[in-house]
Amino acid sequence: xxxxxxxxxxxxxxxxxxxxxxxxxxxxxxxxxxxxxxxxxxxxxxxxxxxxxxxxxxxxxxxxxxxxxxxxxxxxxxxxxxxxxxxxxxxxxxxxxxxxxxxxxxxxxxxxxxxxxxxxxxxxxxxxxxxxxxxxxxxxxxxxxxxxxxxxxxxxxxxxxxxxxxxxxxxxxxxxxxxxxxxxxxxxxxxxxxxxxxxxxxxxxxxxxxxxxxxxxxxxxxxxxxxxxxxxxxxxxxxx
Numbered sequence: 001x002x003x004x005x006x007x008x009x010x011x012x013x014x015x016x017x018x019x020x021x022x023x024x025x026x027x028x029x030x031x032x033x034x035x036x037x038x039x040x041x042x043x044x045x046x047x048x049x050x051x052x053x054x055x056x057x058x059x060x061x062x063x064x065x066x067x068x069x070x071x072x073x074x075x076x077x078x079x080x081x082x083x084x085x086x087x088x089x090x091x092x093x094x095x096x097x098x099x100x101x102x103x104x105x106x107x108x109x110x111x112x113x114x115x116x117x118x119x120x121x122x123x124x125x126x127x128x129x130x131x132x133x134x135x136x137x138x139x140x141x142x143x144x145x146x147x148x149x150x151x152x153x154x155x156x157x158x159x160x161x162x163x164x165x166x167x168x169x170x171x172x173x174x175x176x177x178x179x180x181x182x183x184x185x186x187x188x189x190x191x192x193x194x195x196x197x198x199x200x201x202x203x204x205x206x207x208x209x210x211x212x213x214x215x216x217x218x219x220x221x222x223x224x225x226x227x228x229x230x231x232x233x234x235x236x237x238x239x240x
Contacts, residue, residue: 002029004031005030007031008033008085008086009023009032009033010077010087011088012064012088012089013090013091014034014046015045016046017206018139018206019035019088019091019139020035020046021206021210022088022206023046023050023210026214027050027057032081034057034060034080035047036059036060036061037062038061038062039061040060043059043061044059045059046059058076060077064117064120065117065120067123070123074124078128083128083132084132085129086135086213087121087129088137088138089122089136090138092113092114095109096150097150110154111157114154114158114160115164118138118165119164122168126172129177134178135178136177136178137181137182138161138164138181139182140161141158141161141183142184142229144158161181162183162227165181165226166181166226169226178224180224180228182209183228184230185231185235186203186238187205187206199238202234202237204231209230
């Protein structure tokens with residue numbers, strides 16, 4: 001029996017890449033899904049691609065760096081579906097250059113989207129997740145524990161996401177809200193203006209992250225994998 005049949009998930013940054021891949025996986029498993037992006041037309045087009053049944057998928061616009069946008073998004077989800085059971089804070093952006101070349105605007109966009117966005121998404125969805133005894137997840141990165149050249153701003157945001165999520169897990173478990181962060185390595189996605197192609201086949205695929213989310217949802221309620229690192233099995237294949 002699928003206990004998540006018709007349950008409702010909200011995925012930020014869900015119009016393409018990892019977010020879209022997770023949404024597709026959950027829809028195929030029978031869940032109802034809301035996806036958000038900054039552009040409403042893109043969100044609605046992605047929602048239609050996921051399912052032509054508009055009773056199952058909702059595309060909405062939201063800039064996660066604005067708490068008011070996330071509150072509005074959650075309100076729309078509750079008005080549409082009547083509940084909210086799973087939230088994946090996935091929206092992210094990255095600029096990669098030496099710290100002395102990093103623009104102030106780029107720094108703030110990464111922190112505001114990648115880190116503060118996770119806070120806003122949780123803040124907006126807390127009451128709904130409390131009511132459903134739901135699951136809140138963040139999409140961090142192996143860059144949340146491994147620093148690298150030209151990654152100062154991105155590292156700062158993703159280290160922050162890991163710390164934020166782990167502390168939030170301790171705050172929310174008394175309400176029976178489960179909290180986890182997923183930390184992928186290289187994923188076949190559009191991140192950093194990359195156009196996915198066949199040379200990315202060695203990487204983690206977006207649907208693989210969907211499977212991880214699904215597995216987390218279905219693990220016994222007494223058990224909580226609070227931090228999941230995941231990486232490509234054969235990174236050596238990238239040069240072949």
